Amino acid sequence: MNVLAALGRWVLEGFSQVGRLSFFIVESARGLGEVRIWWPRMMVEAWNIGAGSLFIVMLISAFAGAVTALQTGYQFTGSIPYYVVGTLVVSSIILELGPVLTALILAGRIGARYAAELGTMRVTEQIDALESLGRSPASHLVIPRVLAGLIMIPALTVLANLSGVLSGWISVKAVLPVTDADFIYGAQYYWRPWDAYYSIIKAFFFAGSITIIACYMGFNTQQGAEGVGRSTTTAVVTSSVLILVLDTVLTRLLLNQ
Amino acid sequence: MIELYNLHKQFGKQVVLDNVNFEVREGETVALLGPSGTGKSVLLKHIIGLIKPDSGKVVVDGKDVSTLKRKELSELRSRIGYVFQNGALFDSMNVFENVRLGITDEAKYGDIDYCRERIAECIRLVNLVPETIEKFPAQLSGGMRKRVGIARAIAGAPKYLLYDEPTSGLDPVNADIIDSLVQRLDDELGVTSVMVTHDVRGAFRVADRLALLSEGVIVMQGTPQEFLASSNSKVREFLERDFDNPSFAA
Numbered sequence: 001m002n003v004l005a006a007l008g009r010w011v012l013e014g015f016s017q018v019g020r021l022s023f024f025i026v027e028s029a030r031g032l033g034e035v036r037i038w039w040p041r042m043m044v045e046a047w048n049i050g051a052g053s054l055f056i057v058m059l060i061s062a063f064a065g066a067v068t069a070l071q072t073g074y075q076f077t078g079s080i081p082y083y084v085v086g087t088l089v090v091s092s093i094i095l096e097l098g099p100v101l102t103a104l105i106l107a108g109r110i111g112a113r114y115a116a117e118l119g120t121m122r123v124t125e126q127i128d129a130l131e132s133l134g135r136s137p138a139s140h141l142v143i144p145r146v147l148a149g150l151i152m153i154p155a156l157t158v159l160a161n162l163s164g165v166l167s168g169w170i171s172v173k174a175v176l177p178v179t180d181a182d183f184i185y186g187a188q189y190y191w192r193p194w195d196a197y198y199s200i201i202k203a204f205f206f207a208g209s210i211t212i213i214a215c216y217m218g219f220n221t222q223q224g225a226e227g228v229g230r231s232t233t234t235a236v237v238t239s240s241v242l243i244l245v246l247d248t249v250l251t252r253l254l255l256n257q
Numbered sequence: 258m259i260e261l262y263n264l265h266k267q268f269g270k271q272v273v274l275d276n277v278n279f280e281v282r283e284g285e286t287v288a289l290l291g292p293s294g295t296g297k298s299v300l301l302k303h304i305i306g307l308i309k310p311d312s313g314k315v316v317v318d319g320k321d322v323s324t325l326k327r328k329e330l331s332e333l334r335s336r337i338g339y340v341f342q343n344g345a346l347f348d349s350m351n352v353f354e355n356v357r358l359g360i361t362d363e364a365k366y367g368d369i370d371y372c373r374e375r376i377a378e379c380i381r382l383v384n385l386v387p388e389t390i391e392k393f394p395a396q397l398s399g400g401m402r403k404r405v406g407i408a409r410a411i412a413g414a415p416k417y418l419l420y421d422e423p424t425s426g427l428d429p430v431n432a433d434i435i436d437s438l439v440q441r442l443d444d445e446l447g448v449t450s451v452m453v454t455h456d457v458r459g460a461f462r463v464a465d466r467l468a469l470l471s472e473g474v475i476v477m478q479g480t481p482q483e484f485l486a487s488s489n490s491k492v493r494e495f496l497e498r499d500f501d502n503p504s505f506a507a
Contacts, residue, residue: 129345134334
């Protein structure tokens with residue numbers, strides 16, 4: 001009985017959170033009209049996301065590309081033509097590893113930062129102060145962060161894809177007798193332009209989940225430093241899980257028709 | 258005029274405000290006294306619409322705050338300056354930008370020459386040196402942060418000023434400076450003020466009228482003289498801590 005009661009409470013709390021999140025999104029969207037307020041702040045946030053994350057995103061993607069190429073070489077040497085390595089590296093990076101790894105890195109880097117920043121602002125009454133001055137926390141704090149993420153995370157994903165593919169190309173040449181022509185032939189053989197759009201569409205949804213969840217958690221922080229820590233952890237864990245769920249759902253919807 | 262009618266608020270099972278009736282007349286300074294955790298700050302946040310009541314209503318200038326639409330609430334807030342307990346200054350902005358946000362008239366906010374002049378005036382009014390405007394909140398002492406918070410609250414030339422524990426956490430010298438500042442601003446700017454505090458000595462210095470909030474209920478409202486003459490046990494208990502204090506007697 002206790003287990004059922006706990007499960008019931010858990011389900012109700014889940015629905016309640018979804019309701020509050022929906023309300024938060026609608027309330028925040030109302031600030032979109034105040035372009036003069038959010039535009040300059042969005043540019044600052046976009047620069048912070050882009051410049052601050054570029055190195056780590058490209059580094060991790062480069063290693064992912066190299067490992068994919070090396071493992072492909074190890075598994076398929078002698079059994080299939082070498083050009084297939086080009087196909088596998090490009091497909092793996094662009095369809096899956098580029099967008100998902102970038103999103104997971106940024107969930108930790110950007111999501112944690114946003115949740116901690118806004119959580120600290122909440123517990124130190126800075127958000128209340130903004131409201132007391134008749135100013136909209138949505139246009140000052142939420143919209144710039146969400147829009148900057150929606151622009152920069154797909155852009156970083158494109159760069160991560162390029163980094164991963166280039167790294168895979170260089171790595172596979174070091175261990176297998178694959179020529180540039182083989183790799184390019186393999187990359188082009190199964191290439192569909194839709195793959196690139198799919199990669200960017202996924203990144204766009206991941207960006208939304210990272211930034212919106214982080215802002216929501218930060219905004220609803222309670223109980224001082226401990227609350228800020230809890231909001232930050234919850235934001236990273238929730239957005240990471242949501243990225244994996246969205247990855248599956250979007251793959252089913254966009255690729256398996 | 259600020260009027261609270263049967264204001265009731267509870268968080269979970271904890272009743273914080275229990276049918277509170279309270280009013281602040283034009284031009285007066287009212288100190289809302291009470292021990293920590295009795296709902297004084299919650300009451301203050303109701304006045305500016307940061308918290309909505311469970312029942313009852315808050316009326317400011319004839320308008321029920323909890324029923325106001327977004328634009329009306331924003332317009333109301335532009336007439337109220339709120340001084341937060343710890344300043345609530347924006348960490349990422351320097352003092353100039355913090356105080357500038359207090360200029361609630363958008364046309365004036367966009368006029369940088371007006372802003373420079375107004376911010377310099379507000380900084381002078383709170384007894385800070387002009388160089389302070391370049392500093393960030395982390396570079397200021399607790400007392401300076403409170404004064405910047407007051408400068409931000411008065412930047413928009415509000416009709417009402419709400420102070421949430423303006424002297425808490427300060428040493429007696431800095432607390433006296435803030436009390437004098439509150440008194441001087443009330444005189445010079447002619448604003449209507451509500452000061453939430455548990456500092457009896459400061460309240461007696463600054464306020465025209467006092468109210469004691471205890472366990473979610475207003476126990477007594479009246480002038481400082483009426484408080485001193487009161488035989489109410491809760492009032493006596495609260496005041497006597499400071500009656501024994503020689504600095505209060507002085």
